[in-house]
Amino acid sequence: MPRHARIVAAGLPMHVILRGIDRTAIFFAEGDYRVFSEILAALAESESVRVHAYVLMTNHVHLLMTPATDRGPARLMKGLGQRYVQHINRTYRRTGTLFEGRFRSAVIETDGYLLACQRYIELNPVRARMVRTPEDYPWSSYRCNALGVADPVIAPHPLYLDLADADEARRSRYRGLFADAIPQDMLTALRDATNGGFVLGSQRFQKQIATMVGRRTWPGTSGRPRKESANGEQLGLPI
Template structure:
């Protein structure tokens, strides 16, 4: 299934993923991780982007962020990527690319999926066997959300702030979100949306995005368009009882193919409710 055009809408959170070239490492020691986080904070400030969650893995970066100005995230990622590649090439006396092309991104229906995406991102180190507990991994936003240790990189989203009146209450409520395992289908759904650049959300949210962006965000339904009732009644080789001109036929084709099968998304969204 092809990727849809990338969308960058102000005040809509995005899940961002950037992978090392050929899945090779892009961080080699603690100093590299520290430099990337400092660069992320500076680029986010410069281009007016709120970073809500992140994880830095040996060969991958995942970030959840909200742009406050048009093209905030593309500008931030371009600046961040360029600066970090220059740093790595200079430090390790190397040349060439570090990342596997452009970053991938997916818009997030914050009310339905934002805190779920926090968990998805921050659980990566444990799923990959990089830490025995989330608090042991220093290169993610988990300790910011689950304790009173504050990160200079993070700007808290309203949904996180609504977890409690005080930092301690919010941290305790956030830790409770990790008591239950992720449903496998939900993990696959989130991974698929970021891989294909699809919107993570239900029909109402996707329709809202299509209206704002004035473009389609849902993939076309596969298969040939369904025949009309008149065409079905007509015998082989016979014309239908109603003449359909060329323009009307094309419009009908687009309408049928514009319908979206939301069975999978609906099942997974139901698990979140």
């Protein structure tokens, strides 16, 4: 069965996951994380992709980004894979690939979903029980978004900037968002959308994107229906 073309919409945020092949490690020393971050920052600038959040885990990477063009994400991820694998192979005297053949992604509706996705990304090390708090993990965007630590990778999304007018007030309000757990139905919808290459958002938004790309942009209806969100919508499942 031929695989579907990736759903990309210039100007709309995307959640992206890049995994190591067979879920094996992709980072082996602190220097590897730094090299990956440097390559990511350079490519984000050259491909006109704004990265709002990221986390570099042992065997996978999460990114939240907004491309200026439809080709931006694929070009960024291709360059990232090629240049980083070259570094790893040269450093550790190995050959062959490092990543799964295709990165996974989902277009994200801004209102109601973007900051939840950003929190989901930055909380990954906590969920994996690697650290107690997101600020304890050095290889994510949390210290930039929540504490103001400079990070050349990050370009804040307007929704994040709208949290407050002043920098410290904005960061304080952002930190406050982490006091509440992300609802389980949101976590499930985010994972399903990204792993399936669909769209995360309201029913109206998903149908709008479906019209743009000419195919279904939400998971199929087999199995049990999804739980409803707080506003009564079935996350990831238009009717």
